[in-house]
Amino acid sequence: MAHVVVMYKTPKDPAAFDKHYLEVHVPLAKKLPGLRKFEISQGPVATPAGPSGFHLVATLYFDSLAAIKAGFGSAEGKAAAADVQKFATGGVDMILFDTHEV
Amino acid sequence: MAHVVVMYKTPKDPAAFDKHYLEVHVPLAKKLPGLRKFEISQGPVATPAGPSGFHLVATLYFDSLAAIKAGFGSAEGKAAAADVQKFATGGVDMILFDTHEV
Numbered sequence: 001m002a003h004v005v006v007m008y009k010t011p012k013d014p015a016a017f018d019k020h021y022l023e024v025h026v027p028l029a030k031k032l033p034g035l036r037k038f039e040i041s042q043g044p045v046a047t048p049a050g051p052s053g054f055h056l057v058a059t060l061y062f063d064s065l066a067a068i069k070a071g072f073g074s075a076e077g078k079a080a081a082a083d084v085q086k087f088a089t090g091g092v093d094m095i096l097f098d099t100h101e102v
Numbered sequence: 103m104a105h106v107v108v109m110y111k112t113p114k115d116p117a118a119f120d121k122h123y124l125e126v127h128v129p130l131a132k133k134l135p136g137l138r139k140f141e142i143s144q145g146p147v148a149t150p151a152g153p154s155g156f157h158l159v160a161t162l163y164f165d166s167l168a169a170i171k172a173g174f175g176s177a178e179g180k181a182a183a184a185d186v187q188k189f190a191t192g193g194v195d196m197i198l199f200d201t202h203e204v
Contacts, residue, residue: 020122030204038204039200042199043196047197047198048196051130065148094150095149095154095156096148096150097143097148100142102124102129102142102198
């Protein structure tokens with residue numbers, strides 16, 4: 001399995017972010033070829049010391065890092081990436097990696 | 103479900119990090135009360151633009167944010183947290199949040 005972790009920093013207008021994210025971005029992202037599961041954070045994103053500065057974290061699951069790269073390189077991937085610019089007004093950090101259970 | 107995402111920045115001695123992580127830290131972390139699943143990254147942690155600066159990412163799954171807080175507040179949680187200081191020489195970012203599938 002491989003993960004994409006997308007960490008959205010607190011946007012200028014959190015209510016507008018949430019509306020766009022749920023109504024527009026999630027449907028676009030769910031079209032990514034190879035996407036196996038898509039989870040989003042619910043409620044605050046914390047650190048052990050307190051607030052994280054992140055408004056929302058999405059975890060996208062694929063079979064492998066190669067599948068992630070293929071999915072993001074597709075037309076659907078490019079459409080989802082272009083959409084991020086429209087609502088992620090606080091910026092976004094994204095990491096991707098293969099995983100295994102220990 | 104709830105996630106803890108632990109992002110270890112590149113340490114001073116990656117080989118020593120890996121040895122300590124796998125031989126000492128994973129067995130300690132697996133004792134966390136309430137831990138449902140424990141996954142670690144395999145190979146490089148990337149961003150869409152290139153290397154991330156993270157050496158390893160661990161994802162720990164619990165039933166809820168409350169279960170994470172209880173797990174980390176336990177004696178086992180304190181032992182695992184104390185161990186982090188021994189090998190995470192590059193620093194570590196940790197975020198925790200409830201999730202739901204979309």
